[in-house]
Amino acid sequence: MKLELRQLGASTWYVPGRVNVGYYEEEGQGYLIDSGLDDDQGRRLLNLLKAERGVPLRAIVNTHSNADHVGANAFIQKRTDCEVWATRIEAALTECTMLEPLFLWGAFPFPQIRGKFVEARPSRAGFIENEGPIRDTRLEAVPLPGHFLDMIGVRTPDDVLFLADSLFDPAVLRRYRFMVMLDVRRGHETLNWIENERAAWYVPCHAPASQDVRELVRQNREALTWLTESVWTAISVPGSREDVLARIGGDAALGLEMDAAHLLLNLCSVGAHLTALAEAGRAEPYVEGGRLLWRRREPAG
Template sequence: MKLHHVAGNTYYINYPSVVGVYKFDDDSCLLIDSGASPSFGTKTLKILDQMDLSVHGIINTHFHSDHSGGNAVIQEQTNCPIYASPVDKMFIENPLLSPFSVYSAYPLEPLKNKFVMNPYSKVTDVVEDGKILIKNKEFKIIELTGHTMGQIGIVTPDDVFFTGDAIISKHSLRKFPFLYMADLDSYLNTIEKLKNTNYPYVVVSHEGLLEDWREALEENERCIETIIQIILQNTGTPKSRETIIQEVINNLDLPINTSQYFLISASVSAYISYLHSKKMLKSVIEDKQVRFYR
């Protein structure tokens, strides 16, 4: 594993969840996300050590464990600051909130795993939309909410835009044709915001440097429309949320385990909320169930 050069002092490590690296003049660096688990954090430290680089800090695009899983081990070994949005700070510092939020209560034991529940780390600095200085270098923070309520993108001084999970590559969508969602309305606004950007380099978390990112964004839109149509086509008569969730899973032939089921369930709920807010779905109580219909 090595550092992939993008431009200037900006690099990334091409894990399944990319770790961005911005190198400062004193051979310290800022990490953008930290990998999917403590083992990726340890691996990152070894790679950086081989390059004679030390960790100055970590900035998380969002709290999901495949992006913050290496935070704890890196912070423990380097005492580095961690930057995150106000909302995602709460999840990073309170790991139980992640499985709690997808299960809607104290979570089942199978949900308390490294894919859903990130290890605790301390967010020392809260960042919001705008410009920040780190070691006298200017980074841009761009709000990219929707996938989580507090997701951010980071633009390095070299105009390299790390978009977190705001853009999922066409390759990833072919393998898994579903978009995890917290707030669909916010994500649709994020898509429009991304369309109006023109950074020369875009790095997405599950692919790396992406030249065809605008095409990928269009594919993200098509994926959303497919999911919406599945929901609408199956609500000609009132259906429970659980029935709608199952229709989405079946129609897209999504692979299922306990974690996937509840992550998909929470996301489909976000699609239902959006459609309900836009008056495209109505709700009714039938047979002591909340059901949704067109």
């Protein structure tokens, strides 16, 4: 698909794609908001910006460190010597990208989970706070907890709000069902915040830019609640996290296909929903026969 810049404000654009990439200009310098998956994406982005804008790129602001958001950093940084900015913990994973497959597996990762969709090429990253002004620019960081470790959104002076992976298109929700979510409770808090936060434009990374996202918020909240309740149903018979995933993901009606990387990502999501159930007093873990199992917790009294 040919890349194009779509203007949303006097100084704000975005590039639609598998991951929507933001672009902003200030005082003759350009800023990318995320970069995309790989070198090919980085090359195409730079060619587009050179042809359409022609100003030096100062920095890439990464919303979080997932490979499809930082994978083009290294290529762009090598070509332009631009900076990369991210919150402290996301910057650590951007510089040492092997940490993501490591924490997914819980040990040094095996080769099948070290592809570019999980482990991006490393890039040098500097720190920014997860809330307030971004360095000396007029860009503003807003915290969007839930999906990943310390994900942020970025608001431009044109009142365009880049929302990272806090919202997904309904087609994506239907296809994957187990959307990555590390903290379900805070994911709900982020959805509530977005629902009440006004902006001229909203740009999720995996849904079209829109001037009204309330219906999209509703659909994402519904999908999040569906998975919590599906996990709750799955532990009507106690089981491990892997058992829960097999009971839900094995449903032929869902039509899910998983390789090793997708399975581990889905296990993270199942784990997050088990944690949410435990926090709500609805489930509890226990160890039996050398396995960590989960069961429903009976209400007190």
